[in-house]
Amino acid sequence: MKKVLIVDDEQDIVESLQFVLEAAGFKCYCAYNGEDGLSLAREILPDLIILDVMMPKINGFKICRLLKYDNKYKNIPILMVTARSQVEDKMIGEETGVDEYITKPFELDEIVKKVEGYLKVSSKQ
Template identity: 45%
Template sequence: MRDTSSTMTTPTGNQQEELTTILLVEDEQDLLELLKYNLNREGFNTITAMTGEEGLKQVRSTSPDLILLDLMLPAMDGLEVCRTLKSREHTANIPVIMLTARGEESDIVRGLEMGADDYITKPFSPRILMARIRAVLRRAEAELLNNQSGSTMSSGGIHIDPDRHEVIANGEAIDMTATEFKLLSLIMSKPGRVFTRQQIIETIHEGFAAVTDRSVDVQVVALRRKLKDAGRNIETVRGVGYRFKE
C-alpha cells in the first residue's frame, strides 16, 4: 500500500506543522522511497503517486507547493500531466520539476514548452536536486510577491497597499523599511501557512549568506513592535518559523 501521508514531524519531535508540501509522481518504487526519504530529511512534507492520473487526483485534494514529476509514466505520461496542470487556472501556478532518464535536448525543450519550471535528468545528486527544488520554490515565492503589486491585502486589522508601499494597522499608518514590508507581504500572502526561516531568507533576502535565522527573528520582533496589537497575528511556530494567523 502506498503511503500518501502529507504530514511529518517537525525538528522538535513533539508537534506537527504544515510545511512545504511536495508531490512526488514516480512509478519506480525504489526511487520514490529514496526521494521521499531525502525530502523528509530536508524538512519537506511529501505526498506520493505512481501514475499520472493518481498525481492529478492528489493535486486536487492537497494543492502541493511543488511537484516532482517523472516523464515516463504508464498511461498518462509526465508531459500530459504537466500540460493538464498548466492549462487549469487553479493549478497553473504550481511549480513543476520534471525528473527523468530522458535527457535529450528535444525532450528537455518539450518539457519546458509544456510549462515545466525545471528539468533534471537521472541519475542525479540528491544535493543538487534539493538545491534546484529550493531555487524553484524561491522563484515561485518571488513571483507571488511580484504578482501582489497593485493588489491590496487586508487581514487581522492590517491593510497593505503594495503600489503605495503603505501599511495600515488598526487604522494607523505604519512606517516600514523595504525588508519589513516584504516580510509582512510574504507571510500575509498565505494566512495559516508556515514559512520557515530559510524560506524567508531565500525569498526576502535572495539567500544572502550574511542573513541568519537569528536575523530573521530580530526582524520579526521589530515588525511586531511596529504593528502593536495587530502584530499578534504573526505567530511563532517553535522550531520551524512564522505564519500569519488565519
C-alpha cells in the same frame, strides 16, 4: 510545512526522494502512476511537483500540460525528471511549461537545493 508531490512509477526513486526531502523539512505526498499523481495534485494543491516523464497511463508531459493550462494550478513549479536527455524531450517540456528539467542519474543534494530554491521564491510572492 511546504507540500511536495512526487510522482514516479519507480518506487525506489520515490522513496529516496521522500527521505531526503522530509529530512530537509518538507511534507511529501507520493504517487506511483500518472493518474493518481494528477488526482492527488488536484486534491492537495502541492507547493511543488517532482514529475517523471515515462509513466504508465498518463505520462509526465500530459500531467504537466493539464496542470499548467489550469489557472488554479499553473503557478505550481514542476520539476521534470527523466532518463531521457534528448533535445526533443526538452522541447516538449518547454512547450508544456516544465519549470526545470533534471536528467537521471541525479544527485539527491541537487534536488533538495532546487526544491528549496523554488519554494523560497514562491513564498516571497
